[in-house]
Amino acid sequence: xxxxxxxxxxxxxxxxxxxxxxxxxxxxxxxxxxxxxxxxxxxxxxxxxxxxxxxxxxxxxxxxxxxxxxxxxxxxxxxxxxxxxxxxxxxxxxxxxxxxxxxxxxxxxxxxxxxxxxxxxxxxxxxxxxxxxxxxxxxxxxxxxxxxxxxxxxxxxxxxxxxxxxxxxxxxxxxxxxxxxxxxxxxxxxxxxxxxxxxxxxxxxxxxxxxxxx
Numbered sequence: 001x002x003x004x005x006x007x008x009x010x011x012x013x014x015x016x017x018x019x020x021x022x023x024x025x026x027x028x029x030x031x032x033x034x035x036x037x038x039x040x041x042x043x044x045x046x047x048x049x050x051x052x053x054x055x056x057x058x059x060x061x062x063x064x065x066x067x068x069x070x071x072x073x074x075x076x077x078x079x080x081x082x083x084x085x086x087x088x089x090x091x092x093x094x095x096x097x098x099x100x101x102x103x104x105x106x107x108x109x110x111x112x113x114x115x116x117x118x119x120x121x122x123x124x125x126x127x128x129x130x131x132x133x134x135x136x137x138x139x140x141x142x143x144x145x146x147x148x149x150x151x152x153x154x155x156x157x158x159x160x161x162x163x164x165x166x167x168x169x170x171x172x173x174x175x176x177x178x179x180x181x182x183x184x185x186x187x188x189x190x191x192x193x194x195x196x197x198x199x200x201x202x203x204x205x206x207x208x209x210x211x212x213x214x
Contacts, residue, residue: 067152067164067177071177072152072154074177075152075154075175076154076155076162078175079118079154079155079162079164082118087116088118088119088120088162089112089116090119090120091105091109091120091122092121092122093105093121093122093123094123095126095127097123098123098124098159099125099128099135101139106142106143106146109121109139109143110146110147113147113165117164117166117174118154118162118164118175119162119165120160120161120162121136121139121160121161121163123159124159124160124161126159129158129159132156132158132159132161133153133156136156136161139163140152140153140163143163149168150165150166151163151164151165152164193208193209
């Protein structure tokens with residue numbers, strides 16, 4: 001009788017342990033299935049007045065620029081020279097549009113690129129400074145989609161970002177950069193896929209999974 005009771009007790013313990021293990025697996029699977037994959041640039045905190053985002057390894061993997069770091073430095077010098085001569089067109093976002101802009105505002109910013117390849121947009125994410133880079137990068141992506149030309153963040157200071165977009169035609173004051181960009185032949189580059197925490201999704205080979213943004 002005692003042997004039978006011990007056997008029953010052992011079976012009950014095995015059943016309880018199996019149920020607990022199954023519950024854990026189900027919860028883990030549920031969490032993975034609910035994970036939403038989104039495409040967006042990494043979020044970085046802006047703590048300095050002048051942030052060199054090329055020093056960030058994660059950003060270097062997450063973002064593909066059609067110009068090199070040396071060319072960015074050249075553009076920064078060009079921007080500083082034009083700033084001193086007051087030749088950089090500027091647009092100030094209203095407090096209502098510091099994180100989400102209207103089509104009318106977008107058209108006004110695009111028009112500034114007709115006068116200069118380097119422009120400045122102020123009032124970006126003025127309420128949350130740590131989101132300035134993320135918001136500025138999103139603005140650059142939107143401008144690229146609207147114009148069909150690449151847009152690069154030259155420098156970010158405070159709540160302002162200087163942006164560069166090459167002209168398609170040859171003008172006397174066109175900035176001379178040796179790049180792979182050709183008018184009417186530029187296309188969006190593949191971007192790493194990211195989860196809802198901004199982490200890069202990697203495949204079985206350990207490399208990031210890239211897709212071309214729509």
